[in-house]
Amino acid sequence: MGSGHLGGEALRRVRAFGPASIGNVAAGFDVLGAAIRPLTGAPWGDWVEVGGAEVSSFVCEGPFAHRLPLAPEDNLALKACGAFQRILGSSLPPLALRLHKGLPVGSGLGSSSATVVAALKALNAFLDNPFREDQLLEAAGEAEGHGCGAAHLDNVAPALLGGLRLVDATGRAHALPFPEALRFVVVSPRLELTTREARRAMPPEVSMGLAVAHAQNLAGLVHALHAGDGELRRACLRDLLAEPHRAPLVAGFREVQAAAIEAGAEGCTFSGAGPAMFAVATADAAQAVGASMVSAWANAGVGAAFRCCELDHQGARIEENA
Numbered sequence: 001m002g003s004g005h006l007g008g009e010a011l012r013r014v015r016a017f018g019p020a021s022i023g024n025v026a027a028g029f030d031v032l033g034a035a036i037r038p039l040t041g042a043p044w045g046d047w048v049e050v051g052g053a054e055v056s057s058f059v060c061e062g063p064f065a066h067r068l069p070l071a072p073e074d075n076l077a078l079k080a081c082g083a084f085q086r087i088l089g090s091s092l093p094p095l096a097l098r099l100h101k102g103l104p105v106g107s108g109l110g111s112s113s114a115t116v117v118a119a120l121k122a123l124n125a126f127l128d129n130p131f132r133e134d135q136l137l138e139a140a141g142e143a144e145g146h147g148c149g150a151a152h153l154d155n156v157a158p159a160l161l162g163g164l165r166l167v168d169a170t171g172r173a174h175a176l177p178f179p180e181a182l183r184f185v186v187v188s189p190r191l192e193l194t195t196r197e198a199r200r201a202m203p204p205e206v207s208m209g210l211a212v213a214h215a216q217n218l219a220g221l222v223h224a225l226h227a228g229d230g231e232l233r234r235a236c237l238r239d240l241l242a243e244p245h246r247a248p249l250v251a252g253f254r255e256v257q258a259a260a261i262e263a264g265a266e267g268c269t270f271s272g273a274g275p276a277m278f279a280v281a282t283a284d285a286a287q288a289v290g291a292s293m294v295s296a297w298a299n300a301g302v303g304a305a306f307r308c309c310e311l312d313h314q315g316a317r318i319e320e321n322a
Contacts, residue, residue: 013051015320018118020044021110023272027221033154037312048118053096062101080119083139106192108276113155117316162315183286189304191275198273237267252300259296
């Protein structure tokens with residue numbers, strides 16, 4: 001961001017919200033993601049406010065601001081501005097940028113993606129929307145790569161665009177259907193696991209047999225969602241690729257997973273890179289599933305809390321533009 005004379009933009013202010021998200025959604029490592037909205041209680045996500053300024057400034061606040069890098073230039077909100085500027089091909093005007101960090105860091109809830117998409121959505125609106133959705137998604141992927149060490153879109157795509165999204169080989173994000181009667185039960189333990197650490201646990205190569213099984217499982221889930229095949233959906237809500245390597249990193253994982261299934265969940269695994277876990281359950285079973293998971297974690301000596309969520313079909317959104 002540059003510095004210089006401030007004109008008529010002085011009083012303009014745009015505030016955007018980026019929702020929490022579930023990466024991978026069990027079957028789709030790095031290619032499936034779901035934006036989520038709690039059914040009750042406070043929203044789950046980050047807010048970014050962009051305003052005009054004589055000289056660029058950045059403020060970070062909120063309950064989890066203290067967990068972010070001390071150097072402002074390392075913050076993902078500013079990384080998002082840098083990606084925006086690169087794709088725009090010209091310097092941004094001086095900006096007053098404010099991040100309210102509402103999601104915990106290293107939680108498995110798409111914390112970095114929420115910051116990135118909120119910043120991009122606010123910036124695009126402030127500059128009178130020079131970017132299309134595909135350009136915003138490109139910028140989001142670039143900025144997200146700074147947070148986790150690799151550019152992948154399974155969190156930023158749904159956080160930006162809403163819903164359950166499948167990212168194809170060209171970087172386009174396709175909306176998938178998901179039964180309105182189902183809930184995402186998201187359980188957050190008092191643990192931390194960074195995406196970088198979780199990715200280091202993955203092997204550099206997999207066997208031919210596992211590659212085929214993973215492809216069958218992902219294709220089966222996508223087909224089941226389109227066809228409304230509940231039996232196939234339940235069979236495919238599993239993670240063959242990452243879970244076996246990441247489960248040992250989180251105390252009580254297998255016990256929590258078993259408790260969810262016993263309580264009626266269709267499937268249960270890590271939310272993104274973890275340590276949060278999610279289960280898919282009917283609305284009638286969701287509360288019991290969440291309580292069982294929390295209880296299993298307590299038996300493993302880990303405190304946890306759960307929230308029942310639905311898909312957030314809206315994604316990143318402008319909450320104020322004045």
